[in-house]
Amino acid sequence: MTARTNRQWILTARPQGDAFEDCLAWREQPVPEPGPDQVLVRTIYLSMDPSNRIWMQQASYIPAVPLGEPMWGVILGEVVESRNPRFRPGDLVTGMGAWADYCLSDGKGLGPVPRIPGLPLQAFTGVLGxxxxxxxxxxxxxxxxxxxxxxxxxxxxxxxxxxxxxxxxxxxxxxxxxxxxxxxxxxxxxxxxxxxxxxxxxxxxxxxxxxxxxxxxxxxxxxxxxxxxxxxxxxxxxxxxxxxxxxxxxxxxxxxxxxxxxxxxxxxxxxxxxxxxxxxxxYMDRAGEMLxxxxxWLADGRLKWKVDVDHGLETAPRSLRKLFSGGNTGKLVVQVGEEPAA
Ligand SMILES: NC(=O)c1ccc[n+]([C@@H]2O[C@H](COP(=O)([O-])OP(=O)(O)OC[C@H]3O[C@@H](n4cnc5c(N)ncnc54)[C@H](OP(=O)(O)O)[C@@H]3O)[C@@H](O)[C@H]2O)c1
The missing domain is CATH 3.40.50.720 (NAD(P)-binding Rossmann-like Domain)
Structure with a gap:
C-alpha cells in the first residue's frame, strides 16, 4: 500500500443541543488495507442527511456512531481495492460509509450504482437514492x-x-x-x-x-x-x-x-x-418498483431534481448545518473526490 492519507471527521462527543459541529474533529491517518471479504471504497459524494445529527447523539433505528470513530454517512464511491468476490476495483457503489476519503466495508448494505448514458451520477445521491x-x-x-x-x-x-x-x-x-x-x-x-x-x-x-x-x-x-x-x-x-x-x-x-x-x-x-x-x-428491497x-418520468423531464453540492470533505460539518438553517435547495451533498471518467 502506498502511503496515501485518509482524511476523516471523528465523532468526539455527543451533541447536547445545537452546536453539533463542536463534536467533530479532523484526523488524518494512513489509508487502511482491506481484510478478508472487505472492500476499500473511495468517497466521491457524501450525502448530508438530517439523520446524521440523530446518529451523532443516540441510538435510533440504527446504533449511535461510536465516540472516537469516523462519523457515518451515506456515500457514493468507487471500489479501489477488493477482497470481496461481489466487488471489483472500479465498481461504483452506494451505502453506509464514513465522513472520510476512504472507508472499509464488508459489502453488506453496499449496492451497485449503474452507469446510465445521459444520467449524471449525482442522480443516485438523490432522486434515485x-x-x-x-x-x-x-x-x-x-x-x-x-x-x-x-x-x-x-x-x-x-x-x-x-x-x-x-x-x-x-x-x-x-x-x-x-x-x-x-x-x-x-x-x-x-x-x-x-x-x-x-x-x-x-x-x-x-x-x-x-x-x-x-x-x-x-x-x-x-x-x-x-x-x-x-x-x-x-x-x-x-x-x-x-x-x-x-x-x-x-x-x-x-x-x-x-x-x-x-x-x-x-x-x-x-x-x-x-x-x-x-x-x-x-423499502430498500422495493427500489425496482420505484424505478x-x-x-x-426522469427520462422525459416530467420529474425534476436538483443536487446542491458543497466541495471538499473539510466543509462537511458546515454543510450539515445548512439542513438546519435552510441553506440548501434540493438534495445536499459534499463532493469529496472526483468522479471517474465515464
Ligand atoms: N423516514 C425516513 O426514512 C427519512 C429519510 C430521509 C429523510 N427523512 C426526513 O425527511 C426530512 C427532510 O430531509 P431531507 O434529507 O430531505 O432534508 P432537506 O429537506 O433537504 O433539508 C432540510 C430542510 O428542512 C428545513 N428546516 C430545517 N429546520 C427547520 C425548522 N425548524 N422548521 C421548518 N423547516 C426547517 C430547511 O428548509 P427551509 O428553508 O424550508 O426551512 C432545510 O432545507 C427530515 O425530517 C428527515 O429527517 C426521513
Missing amino acids: PTGLTAYFGLYDIGRPQPGETVVVTAAAGAVGSMVGQFAKLRGCRAVGICGSDEKARWLVEELGFDAALNYRGGPAELRRGLKAACPSGIDVYFENVGGWISEVAYGFLNLRARIPLCGLISQYNAAEPQPGPRNMDILLVRRCRMEGFIVLD REVGP
Missing part, C-alpha cells in the same frame, strides 16, 4: 393520495419534499409546499409545478392565512418532515380520514430537551386521521 425512495413510498404507500386530493408537504424545497410535491402532481393531486423563503417558494411553483408554496417565516398567523387560501378543500395528505408549530397550524386544515406520513421532525433534532408536540392532537381523533411513521430502510415508475 434513499431520498427518492423516502418520498415515493412515504407518499404513495403511506399517504395513499387519490386524484383530486390536496397534499401538503413541509421542508418542501429540500431533498425529500421537492420530490413529494412532484409525485403528488404526477398522481393528479393538488400539491402545496411549506418552505423557509420566498425564493424557494417561487422555485417550487415556477420550476417544479407545485400549485402553491408558502413561506413559513412569517409565523403561525400568516401560515394559517396562506393555507386557508392554498387549500380551499382542506388537506388530505400532510407529509410531515418538520414537526412543531408548523404541524399545529396544518392540523387545523386536515380533512376527515386525512393521512399523515411521519417522515421526519427536523425542527426537533437540535433541541436540548424533548419538545412538546402539537397541542391540537384532538383534531386527529375527531377527524379520524391516521399518522404512520416509516423509515426508508424498510419502473420514476424512470420514464
Whole structure:
C-alpha cells in the first residue's frame, strides 16, 4: 500500500443541543488495507442527511456512531481495492460509509450504482437514492393520495419534499409546499409545478392565512418532515380520514430537551386521521418498483431534481448545518473526490 492519507471527521462527543459541529474533529491517518471479504471504497459524494445529527447523539433505528470513530454517512464511491468476490476495483457503489476519503466495508448494505448514458451520477445521491425512495413510498404507500386530493408537504424545497410535491402532481393531486423563503417558494411553483408554496417565516398567523387560501378543500395528505408549530397550524386544515406520513421532525433534532408536540392532537381523533411513521430502510428491497415508475418520468423531464453540492470533505460539518438553517435547495451533498471518467 502506498502511503496515501485518509482524511476523516471523528465523532468526539455527543451533541447536547445545537452546536453539533463542536463534536467533530479532523484526523488524518494512513489509508487502511482491506481484510478478508472487505472492500476499500473511495468517497466521491457524501450525502448530508438530517439523520446524521440523530446518529451523532443516540441510538435510533440504527446504533449511535461510536465516540472516537469516523462519523457515518451515506456515500457514493468507487471500489479501489477488493477482497470481496461481489466487488471489483472500479465498481461504483452506494451505502453506509464514513465522513472520510476512504472507508472499509464488508459489502453488506453496499449496492451497485449503474452507469446510465445521459444520467449524471449525482442522480443516485438523490432522486434515485434513499431520498427518492423516502418520498415515493412515504407518499404513495403511506399517504395513499387519490386524484383530486390536496397534499401538503413541509421542508418542501429540500431533498425529500421537492420530490413529494412532484409525485403528488404526477398522481393528479393538488400539491402545496411549506418552505423557509420566498425564493424557494417561487422555485417550487415556477420550476417544479407545485400549485402553491408558502413561506413559513412569517409565523403561525400568516401560515394559517396562506393555507386557508392554498387549500380551499382542506388537506388530505400532510407529509410531515418538520414537526412543531408548523404541524399545529396544518392540523387545523386536515380533512376527515386525512393521512399523515411521519417522515421526519427536523425542527426537533437540535433541541436540548424533548419538545412538546402539537397541542391540537384532538383534531386527529375527531377527524379520524391516521399518522404512520416509516423509515426508508424498510423499502430498500422495493427500489425496482420505484424505478419502473420514476424512470420514464426522469427520462422525459416530467420529474425534476436538483443536487446542491458543497466541495471538499473539510466543509462537511458546515454543510450539515445548512439542513438546519435552510441553506440548501434540493438534495445536499459534499463532493469529496472526483468522479471517474465515464
Ligand atoms: N423516514 C425516513 O426514512 C427519512 C429519510 C430521509 C429523510 N427523512 C426526513 O425527511 C426530512 C427532510 O430531509 P431531507 O434529507 O430531505 O432534508 P432537506 O429537506 O433537504 O433539508 C432540510 C430542510 O428542512 C428545513 N428546516 C430545517 N429546520 C427547520 C425548522 N425548524 N422548521 C421548518 N423547516 C426547517 C430547511 O428548509 P427551509 O428553508 O424550508 O426551512 C432545510 O432545507 C427530515 O425530517 C428527515 O429527517 C426521513
